[in-house]
Amino acid sequence: MAQKPSIPKGTRDFNPEQVAKRNYIFNTIRAAFETFGFQPIETPSFENSDTLMGKYGDEGDRLIFKILNSGDYLAKANKEAYEKRDFNKLTASISEKALRYDLTVPFARYVVQHQNEIEFPFKRYQIQPVWRADRPQKGRFREFYQCDADVVGSDSLWQEVEFIQLYDTVFSALKLEGVTIKINNRKILSGIAEVIGASDKLIDFTVALDKLDKIGEEKVKEEMLAKGISEEGISKLQPLFTLSGSFESQIESLKDILNTSEEGKKGIDELDFINKAITELGLKTAALQLDVTLARGLNYYTGAIFEVAAPKSVKMGSIGGGGRYDDLTGIFGMKNVSGVGISFGLDRIYLVLEELGLFPETVNKNVEVLFINFGDKEALFSLKAIKQLRQQGINAELYPDSAKMKKQMNHANKRNIPFVVLVGEEEINSNTYALKNMVSGEQEKVPLETLVATIKKS
Amino acid sequence: MAQKPSIPKGTRDFNPEQVAKRNYIFNTIRAAFETFGFQPIETPSFENSDTLMGKYGDEGDRLIFKILNSGDYLAKANKEAYEKRDFNKLTASISEKALRYDLTVPFARYVVQHQNEIEFPFKRYQIQPVWRADRPQKGRFREFYQCDADVVGSDSLWQEVEFIQLYDTVFSALKLEGVTIKINNRKILSGIAEVIGASDKLIDFTVALDKLDKIGEEKVKEEMLAKGISEEGISKLQPLFTLSGSFESQIESLKDILNTSEEGKKGIDELDFINKAITELGLKTAALQLDVTLARGLNYYTGAIFEVAAPKSVKMGSIGGGGRYDDLTGIFGMKNVSGVGISFGLDRIYLVLEELGLFPETVNKNVEVLFINFGDKEALFSLKAIKQLRQQGINAELYPDSAKMKKQMNHANKRNIPFVVLVGEEEINSNTYALKNMVSGEQEKVPLETLVATIKKS
Numbered sequence: 001m002a003q004k005p006s007i008p009k010g011t012r013d014f015n016p017e018q019v020a021k022r023n024y025i026f027n028t029i030r031a032a033f034e035t036f037g038f039q040p041i042e043t044p045s046f047e048n049s050d051t052l053m054g055k056y057g058d059e060g061d062r063l064i065f066k067i068l069n070s071g072d073y074l075a076k077a078n079k080e081a082y083e084k085r086d087f088n089k090l091t092a093s094i095s096e097k098a099l100r101y102d103l104t105v106p107f108a109r110y111v112v113q114h115q116n117e118i119e120f121p122f123k124r125y126q127i128q129p130v131w132r133a134d135r136p137q138k139g140r141f142r143e144f145y146q147c148d149a150d151v152v153g154s155d156s157l158w159q160e161v162e163f164i165q166l167y168d169t170v171f172s173a174l175k176l177e178g179v180t181i182k183i184n185n186r187k188i189l190s191g192i193a194e195v196i197g198a199s200d201k202l203i204d205f206t207v208a209l210d211k212l213d214k215i216g217e218e219k220v221k222e223e224m225l226a227k228g229i230s231e232e233g234i235s236k237l238q239p240l241f242t243l244s245g246s247f248e249s250q251i252e253s254l255k256d257i258l259n260t261s262e263e264g265k266k267g268i269d270e271l272d273f274i275n276k277a278i279t280e281l282g283l284k285t286a287a288l289q290l291d292v293t294l295a296r297g298l299n300y301y302t303g304a305i306f307e308v309a310a311p312k313s314v315k316m317g318s319i320g321g322g323g324r325y326d327d328l329t330g331i332f333g334m335k336n337v338s339g340v341g342i343s344f345g346l347d348r349i350y351l352v353l354e355e356l357g358l359f360p361e362t363v364n365k366n367v368e369v370l371f372i373n374f375g376d377k378e379a380l381f382s383l384k385a386i387k388q389l390r391q392q393g394i395n396a397e398l399y400p401d402s403a404k405m406k407k408q409m410n411h412a413n414k415r416n417i418p419f420v421v422l423v424g425e426e427e428i429n430s431n432t433y434a435l436k437n438m439v440s441g442e443q444e445k446v447p448l449e450t451l452v453a454t455i456k457k458s
Numbered sequence: 459m460a461q462k463p464s465i466p467k468g469t470r471d472f473n474p475e476q477v478a479k480r481n482y483i484f485n486t487i488r489a490a491f492e493t494f495g496f497q498p499i500e501t502p503s504f505e506n507s508d509t510l511m512g513k514y515g516d517e518g519d520r521l522i523f524k525i526l527n528s529g530d531y532l533a534k535a536n537k538e539a540y541e542k543r544d545f546n547k548l549t550a551s552i553s554e555k556a557l558r559y560d561l562t563v564p565f566a567r568y569v570v571q572h573q574n575e576i577e578f579p580f581k582r583y584q585i586q587p588v589w590r591a592d593r594p595q596k597g598r599f600r601e602f603y604q605c606d607a608d609v610v611g612s613d614s615l616w617q618e619v620e621f622i623q624l625y626d627t628v629f630s631a632l633k634l635e636g637v638t639i640k641i642n643n644r645k646i647l648s649g650i651a652e653v654i655g656a657s658d659k660l661i662d663f664t665v666a667l668d669k670l671d672k673i674g675e676e677k678v679k680e681e682m683l684a685k686g687i688s689e690e691g692i693s694k695l696q697p698l699f700t701l702s703g704s705f706e707s708q709i710e711s712l713k714d715i716l717n718t719s720e721e722g723k724k725g726i727d728e729l730d731f732i733n734k735a736i737t738e739l740g741l742k743t744a745a746l747q748l749d750v751t752l753a754r755g756l757n758y759y760t761g762a763i764f765e766v767a768a769p770k771s772v773k774m775g776s777i778g779g780g781g782r783y784d785d786l787t788g789i790f791g792m793k794n795v796s797g798v799g800i801s802f803g804l805d806r807i808y809l810v811l812e813e814l815g816l817f818p819e820t821v822n823k824n825v826e827v828l829f830i831n832f833g834d835k836e837a838l839f840s841l842k843a844i845k846q847l848r849q850q851g852i853n854a855e856l857y858p859d860s861a862k863m864k865k866q867m868n869h870a871n872k873r874n875i876p877f878v879v880l881v882g883e884e885e886i887n888s889n890t891y892a893l894k895n896m897v898s899g900e901q902e903k904v905p906l907e908t909l910v911a912t913i914k915k916s
Contacts, residue, residue: 005509005567005790008555011502013568015575016582019498035848037825037855040477044469044601045503045557045587046523051463065504066526068553070591074545087532095526097466099503109463110471117473119872121858124474129503133528143502156858158837165845281841332463367495379616383739387623390493397495400579400614414577 010134010142020364022145022350025174026127029147029344032170036162038125038149043106045129046097053098055105055331063132066095099131103148104328104341111152112332120153120337139317139347150341152329157270159340160304160324161277164288167308167320167342172284174349175358178311179286179319184294185271186301186323188254191264192240192292195257196233205229206295209240213293217241240292247275250290270303302326306342310352319348365395369419369455370412373399378423385421385433385448394455412438419455468592468600478822480603480808483632484585487605487802490628494620496583496607501564503587504555511556513563513789521590524553557589561606562786562799569610570790578611578795597775597805608799610787615728617798618762618782619735622746625766625778625800630742632807633816636769637744637777642752643729644759644781646712649722650698650750653715654691663687664753667698671751675699698750705733708748728761760784764800768810777806823853827877827913828870831857836881843879843891843906852913870896877913 007013014022030040046067053061069076073094081089100106103126111118127147134140149166151159164181171179189209193202204227208220215223220241221234239257243250251272258264271290278288286308294305296318303324310316322342329337353359369389371382382398389396399408412420422434422443433451436443446454465471472480488498504525511519527534531552539547558564561584569576585605592598607624609617622639629637647667651660662685666678673681678699679692697715701708709730716722729748736746744766752763754776761782768774780800787795811817827847829840840856847854857866870878880892880901891909894901904912 005571006506007502007509007567007571008504008506011504013502013572014500015572016497016499019500023498031851034823035851035853037853039474039824040481041474042472042477044465044471045589046466046469046601048464048466051465062528065528067557068524068526068549070520070523072545074543074548085532087530090532091526099525109465113463113465114471114473119869123855131503143504151858154858156831158831158841158856158858161841162856165841169848277838277841280838281845365492366497373614373616380735380738383616383619383623383735387739390627393489393493395493395495397581398616398620400609400612400616411577 008142010136010140012141012143017364021353021359022346024359024363025346025349025353026145026147028173029170030125030127032166032173033125033149036123036149036166036169038123041107041110041124041126042128043100043103043110043126046099047106047109049092049096049098051109052101052105053092056101060101063134064101065099065131065133066091067097067099068095069097100128101132102130103128103146103343104150105331107148107150108328109332111337112329112334115334121151122153123149123151125149139351141347145346147344147346148341149343150339152337152339155324155326155338157273158277160270160274161281163306163322163340163342164274164278164286165281165283167306168283168286170344171286171308174353176311176349176352176356177285178313180309181283181286181288182291182294182307182309183271183274183288184291184305185267186303186305187263187267187270188258188292189267189295191258191261191267192237194261194264196229196236198229198233201227201229203299209293210295212241243292247271247288247290250292251275254292274304296321296323300325304340310348311356314352314355316348316352319345319352321345367395367397367415367417368458369394369396369421370408370415370417371396371398371421371423372405372408373402374405374422374424375402378402378425378428381428382421382423385423385451388448389452389455392452392456394452396455418458421451466600468594468598470599470601475822479811479817480804482817482821483804483807483811484603484605486631487628488583488585490624490631491583491607494581494607494624494627496581499565499568499582499584500586501558501561501568501584504557505564505567507550507554507556509567510559510563511550514559518559521592522559523557523589523591524549525555525557526553527555558586559590560588561586561604561801562608563789565606565608566786567790569795570787570792573792579609580611581607581609583607597809599805603804605802605804606799607801608797610795610797613782613784613796615731616735618728618732619739621764621780621798621800622732622736622744623739623741625764626741626744628802629744629766632811634769634807634810634814635743636771638767639744639746640749640752640765640767641729641732641746642749642763643725644761644763645721645725645728646716646750647725647753649716649719649725650695652719652721654687654694656687656691659685659687661757667751668753670699701750705729705746705748708750709733712750732762754779754781758783762798768806769814772810772813774806774810777803777810779803825853825855825873825875826916827852827854827879828866828873828875829854829856829879829881830863830866831860832863832880832882833860836860836883836886839886840879840881843881843909846906847910847913850910850914852910854913876916879909 078093129143129145131143167181189206193199193205198205208223212220224234243253254268294307301323305323307318308320310319324340326338328339373379386396418438420436432445432447434445510522536551587601587603589601625639647664651657651663656663666681670678682692701711712726752765759781763781765776766778768777782798784796786797831837844854876896878894890903890905892903
């Protein structure tokens, strides 16, 4: 029954080193979340299909993994769809559950379902995997973790200020200096669309503007024209294309551009408030930048929009993002709950830390000492010492078989175990341990206390 | 589009307190795993169906959650099965992936797939959720975590010794005193079957014997008779039913009973070796007990069999189990790799700790201090102090809105936040903070350093 084993495309096995590195990132993010007052929740890996379907657009619906009903799932199959072989219609009748597509919709469902137990404003974080039937490519997987922090039940702008500090705290703790936290505001985008007479084309307009970095000014203008935005309107955009300089000077320019739009002015006020607070509080290593072309998830966000760019020395898409949404829980019948949140892109952060060599050397909690096994009597004597070492928090093990010494030493070498202990009859009789430093090659005979102390301080 | 939100049966949401308690158990187990030299791996949530199907028996196959293929899954549907509405045959043609059913088969798949990168003996641990379409009931869920540690590539009995110590270490660290680690050996069971002339009825025999605790001696004998085991054979079992006393005295009795079975004698030697080593090494709080009726997963285990019983004061099934298997990777074409492993039952351990009140009070990392928000100027001043507190690892937050003071104080009370800080104009001018202890009700005006120090030492 031999099979060549493999795993589904877009999924990954993680070896001990990779798990340790991922946990280093998770733990850093988690610690920061907690000092900022966020508390963890977890939701099931699969939700009822109707909780998820229709929440991410048609494309999202297609990318959601559906779970086949258990037992004779055909018994309840939609007859008409079955006869017509209409897979789209058939699905709902043979599949009632689906894998989580993101953490935001399950969070909204959680808030509504548990609203009577929750004390608002509610600051929650959630670090769990999500699944998408996307075409796998470099850095894009079918199973990946999201790390989200959100506050619901308050529309205070201090939350936006806090989230910018949170980004700065996490990336500084990861020693990832030079990230740029880009900020924009949905109201600015609406204001611009209003000013150029394209309020009805807000999405086309922002989709085009979002491409400025990639395709340049001329192409953006062409696309806008093609989408039916007037030449006159586009000419009014000119100042936007050349917007640069400090946050403050951009704010001043925007005040000119948007002076006829109430919504635009509100967006400017919000950005101004946030920027002034951040200037007062200071950031450790990140920079805050106003980017009026930033539009991510426009249909979703209603206020601030965030995106974090890796240091310029690394080619990588955004490593984080988020924003304010004013009616997330509305989809589950709970109105007027404003929320704001951010997310960290674990896989991309991993790639950036790897590329820049920023993982600490100690991240991989390797075994610190291997006891060579010379036979049962020696093994038992060794295990007594190993027990003491473990009680001191030292990762220690006995080679399980009394194999040839060379084989055992090779094992220690291949696993980069820094210390080896050799216990023979002589050591047992004198109640000592021959401790070998595998890096320096030095070997000394020591009592148990010295053994523990030496390994502990190494 | 309002919906009453709910989650699929057999799944759970975890609130912050539950997540914190679960993480306390996970972290305790993880720390012990690591001091014992185990290293973490992670595998994908779903595997190719043919990796899982056929590995857990027919019942297992039915309980595996299958994932519907993406896109037009009917295009590749088995025509004959579709026409005949044969759901069993149809499944394989419309579903290529399935959710992990346990951690053992994915581990075997991992070892075979990565055999060239692995240095054997390989000690790995894995803490991940698994999914089973079981009928949900108290303590049984459709999504639950397994915590497994296994060694592959060595048949040394020192591993069994180590695993018993590992169980003792974990339960002692959890302050769960009085657990019983039951041990048996598949070779003992085979030996007994041989001696009573029922080698061909090994499974029937052990299934019946396994029920001794529940249905008593007479019913067990009746069941054996019904399964075709001879009266004479059953009479030879008599000493087994009365087997009691210390590990050593049971071993002596078994030597009499099994003196004609080579395999039985081998099983006795193994148990004797393990017991003597454990006696020498000592256990902190657990007891090791020989239980010849223990048979769990017989088809699977080939040597030692473990099961951990909660303290007698708690009614609960086993809270851990494991054993040695000699050909796990054989199902994927890699022969002669002996393995031994144990598992911890997270959900049941949780229930036991809850019932006995063993979760530490500090397990829930609550917010330690809430700053009352009296307006933007005060909020900004507060955030400067909050930043300092967080850098000291203190979980601190600002109430986001300048709501009525009573509302804010209520919020602190409801969330059991132990300290509240009030910053008004006077405090800003004097650069101090009014620190209120929510338990004692005491309030004092202090400079920042005192604020930090007071909260830190609380």
